[in-house]
Amino acid sequence: MKTLTRVGYVRMSTAALLLVAGVAASVSAAMDVTTGQGSQVAAWSSVIRPHTLDLRTGVIDTRLEVNLLGADQPFSVDRYYVLQLDGPLDADRQARLEAAGVKLGQYLPHFSYVTKLEHSTAAALRGLGFVTWVGTIKAPWKIDPELGIRPITDADRLSDREAGYSRVSVVLHEGASAIDALGEIEAMGGVVRDLQVLDQDTYIEAVIPTASVSRLAGIDSVMFIEEAAEITLRNDSNRWIAQSNISAQTPVWNAGITGLGQVVGVIDGPPRESHCAFDDAVAMGPTHRKIIAMRGSAGSDSHGTHVAATVAGDNAPYDVYTTHDGLAFRAKLSCTNLSVITSANLETNLNAAHTDGARVHTNSWGDDGTTAYTTHCRQIDNHSYLKEDSLVLFAVTNQSSLRTPENAKNCLGVGASNDTPNQASKCSGGNGPTNDGRMKPEAFLPGCNTTSANSATTCGVTGMTGTSMASPAVAGAAALVRQYYTDGYYPTGAAVSGNAFLPTGALVRATLLNSCVDMTGIAGYPSNGEGWGRVLLDNALYFTGDTSKILAYDVGNANGFTTGQSQVYTFNVNSSSVPLKVTLVWTEPPAAVNANPAYINNLDLRVTAPGSVLYLGNVFTSGQSSTGGSADFRNNVEMVLRNSPTVGEYSVTVNAAFVNSANKQGYALVVTGDVSTCIAPSIGGHPASQTVDAWDPVLFNVSATGTSLQYQWKFNGDDIDGAVSSSYTIPSVSLSEAGNYTVVVTGACGQQTSNTAVLTVVCIADFDGSGFVDIEDYSAFILMFEEGDESADVDGSGFVDLEDFNYFVQKFELGC
Numbered sequence: 001m002k003t004l005t006r007v008g009y010v011r012m013s014t015a016a017l018l019l020v021a022g023v024a025a026s027v028s029a030a031m032d033v034t035t036g037q038g039s040q041v042a043a044w045s046s047v048i049r050p051h052t053l054d055l056r057t058g059v060i061d062t063r064l065e066v067n068l069l070g071a072d073q074p075f076s077v078d079r080y081y082v083l084q085l086d087g088p089l090d091a092d093r094q095a096r097l098e099a100a101g102v103k104l105g106q107y108l109p110h111f112s113y114v115t116k117l118e119h120s121t122a123a124a125l126r127g128l129g130f131v132t133w134v135g136t137i138k139a140p141w142k143i144d145p146e147l148g149i150r151p152i153t154d155a156d157r158l159s160d161r162e163a164g165y166s167r168v169s170v171v172l173h174e175g176a177s178a179i180d181a182l183g184e185i186e187a188m189g190g191v192v193r194d195l196q197v198l199d200q201d202t203y204i205e206a207v208i209p210t211a212s213v214s215r216l217a218g219i220d221s222v223m224f225i226e227e228a229a230e231i232t233l234r235n236d237s238n239r240w241i242a243q244s245n246i247s248a249q250t251p252v253w254n255a256g257i258t259g260l261g262q263v264v265g266v267i268d269g270p271p272r273e274s275h276c277a278f279d280d281a282v283a284m285g286p287t288h289r290k291i292i293a294m295r296g297s298a299g300s301d302s303h304g305t306h307v308a309a310t311v312a313g314d315n316a317p318y319d320v321y322t323t324h325d326g327l328a329f330r331a332k333l334s335c336t337n338l339s340v341i342t343s344a345n346l347e348t349n350l351n352a353a354h355t356d357g358a359r360v361h362t363n364s365w366g367d368d369g370t371t372a373y374t375t376h377c378r379q380i381d382n383h384s385y386l387k388e389d390s391l392v393l394f395a396v397t398n399q400s401s402l403r404t405p406e407n408a409k410n411c412l413g414v415g416a417s418n419d420t421p422n423q424a425s426k427c428s429g430g431n432g433p434t435n436d437g438r439m440k441p442e443a444f445l446p447g448c449n450t451t452s453a454n455s456a457t458t459c460g461v462t463g464m465t466g467t468s469m470a471s472p473a474v475a476g477a478a479a480l481v482r483q484y485y486t487d488g489y490y491p492t493g494a495a496v497s498g499n500a501f502l503p504t505g506a507l508v509r510a511t512l513l514n515s516c517v518d519m520t521g522i523a524g525y526p527s528n529g530e531g532w533g534r535v536l537l538d539n540a541l542y543f544t545g546d547t548s549k550i551l552a553y554d555v556g557n558a559n560g561f562t563t564g565q566s567q568v569y570t571f572n573v574n575s576s577s578v579p580l581k582v583t584l585v586w587t588e589p590p591a592a593v594n595a596n597p598a599y600i601n602n603l604d605l606r607v608t609a610p611g612s613v614l615y616l617g618n619v620f621t622s623g624q625s626s627t628g629g630s631a632d633f634r635n636n637v638e639m640v641l642r643n644s645p646t647v648g649e650y651s652v653t654v655n656a657a658f659v660n661s662a663n664k665q666g667y668a669l670v671v672t673g674d675v676s677t678c679i680a681p682s683i684g685g686h687p688a689s690q691t692v693d694a695w696d697p698v699l700f701n702v703s704a705t706g707t708s709l710q711y712q713w714k715f716n717g718d719d720i721d722g723a724v725s726s727s728y729t730i731p732s733v734s735l736s737e738a739g740n741y742t743v744v745v746t747g748a749c750g751q752q753t754s755n756t757a758v759l760t761v762v763c764i765a766d767f768d769g770s771g772f773v774d775i776e777d778y779s780a781f782i783l784m785f786e787e788g789d790e791s792a793d794v795d796g797s798g799f800v801d802l803e804d805f806n807y808f809v810q811k812f813e814l815g816c
Helices: 091-099 122-128 155-162 179-187 210-217 302-312 346-355 375-386 467-486 505-515 775-787 802-814
Strands: 009-013 016-019 052-055 058-061 081-085 103-108 112-116 131-136 165-172 191-198 201-209 222-227 263-268 291-295 332-337 358-363 391-395 411-417 426-428 443-446 450-453 461-464 549-555 566-573 580-585 602-609 613-616 637-642 648-658 667-673 682-685 690-693 698-701 703-705 710-715 727-730 739-747 750-753 757-762
Touching: 052 103, 091 103, 091 122, 122 131, 155 165, 165 179, 165 210, 165 375, 179 191, 179 201, 179 210, 191 346, 201 210, 201 375, 210 222, 263 302, 263 346, 263 467, 291 346, 302 332, 302 450, 302 461, 302 467, 332 346, 346 358, 346 375, 358 467, 358 505, 375 391, 375 411, 391 467, 391 505, 411 467, 411 505, 426 467, 443 467, 450 467, 467 505, 505 549, 505 580, 505 637, 505 667, 549 566, 566 667, 580 602, 580 648, 602 637, 613 637, 648 667, 690 698, 775 802
Parallel strands: 263 332, 263 358, 291 332, 358 391, 391 411, 411 443, 690 757
Antiparallel strands: 009 016, 052 058, 081 112, 081 131, 103 112, 165 201, 165 222, 191 201, 411 426, 450 461, 549 667, 566 648, 580 637, 580 667, 602 613, 602 648, 682 703, 698 727, 710 739, 739 750, 739 757
């Protein structure tokens, strides 16, 4: 199939400029940043600089700034302040701050928060002991250093720049009124292009005189001002490459998972509704068979038609696969015309698609003019954090290095692999890392000469190339993963309605990334060239009869961690022939737009193998996890992979090293391999041999781990009636009960027998060893007792005293 290559600008509106780039960008050498002692796993402490604010505008040393902790004046009702702590937030500190009248706002690195303090005093904050600095936010800290100088190509924006104007995105502090900012924009002769108020967040897109930016930054309610985004646009073998990587084999579809019940949000050019991949007798809307919403004008865009059909196109006969159908061909689409997107309203449109039922969102566009964590990044992260069941995907740039907003923390950044037979090599996608060192891109599927719907026809197809084609393919795969959980395939491998649940976006993302395989055509694994590799769903999704199983744990933020908390999971690896992969993902709270780094919370993945061998998340050597290294503090995806794992019991610990957000941090954990949660019995502490005197009590104990344990004690090989606990007691032992004792520990998946404990019973009353207890024994004891001989120390106290006499008399009366 001939590749359709289009390079050029298409006017969509004055709000956006669309560049359709069909040629793969040159690829710089992949850099493996997750191996050994590499920079990706450098110790957290090595980048913490006490008394600093790490911002996009620079590093602020708060020791050189005015510290209002020493002031006696009350805090202003109208001002926003930054409050800095001496270390991470925890539940106790948060409670004490709240008691002191502090409500924490946006986090700034490191250990700092934007807040209003009218209900607190400097004395109260000083009394806490862990607040080190309180200061105001200066206007220069609020201005994007790239403003007015970053590359742009739109003719209108170039004309504005020549005339001394800039198109900007203005972010207000959480909960702030827009009145002052809007008034200042009007007063300086600016024009407001868009205003979006979302819960506590307010975004303004405006054209203002560049020379007046500092005036706008001087308004206290303004958090940050940046150059507004300039938007750039960034299928047949995908169906089996994504599912099995074996030609024509589609095990996920075969199991009945085809996208039914799923809605995917698509922000792109409008798809041609009359194309047979989408067409219906009814108008686009809730009852349409494919396109249940169309925000912005409808139309027939070549890029948008190709993308939408790659996700969920379905040609007649409907609901069964026909050639060129999308990967989730029974899913529906909630579409937004890219021309309506501004720097202020991306979250608004993601929320609208969510209202339509979309829980997976694909975007084959971006802003190639910057690498910063921008307003769009914050909106993606905020949508994902507040709508925990959402997963947002972005095609990464086709340029050589990563751009934005694919660098958002909660965004799944997608690159393009080549098509069969070269799917193990890269077609297109910018290399990471992000500005703050996080690994991107994360996942790949073919995007080179991808065949999908042709908007110039009513039922034809065409080929296009670029990451734009890969993102909708991965979105289709994500819809299939989500259906796996919503239809109750987990954990049995078959659809059971009683097992159905609504997964978080973190769990869908964790499952997708767990399925990925190394693209051997790219050096290093994992790396900033390929992330975690190419999606291969059959590696993660378990169906009845498969050798590889899946364990999935989904913990929402409401049930998540505060600093210092952890959770341990145990499982068995039953075979070394199937790789073991453990994936941890959490959905981060949004960063302040001026924060650099953008990461806020830090969970650590620790996998302990048999023999107490410890593997840390993202510490890799030669394509698999290795021991040593340091915990990863940057990424909200962590992985442990052992290609030939040791058989036996494993434990996984998810540890909250830092939770700097005011709310708890949830997570998703996925384990795949020949694994089971049924832990075979393992005896850690065996019963001990003992020597006791007749009629003394005897206690045997065993300690064991395993699933659903039961116990059976044995005497000389025979079951002891009623002895079915982890301990066995003989209240008063007789000579006849001397012998060999064992315990059989039986669990849900096996049993183990303890070592033999030998019980020796002696008869102290037979003092002369004649085999009989009689007056001769009494006389012999009295003789030794009167002489103070050590043999008369019958109670073993180390002294011959009245206690020995009483003890002997007691035993003598009992006999043996």
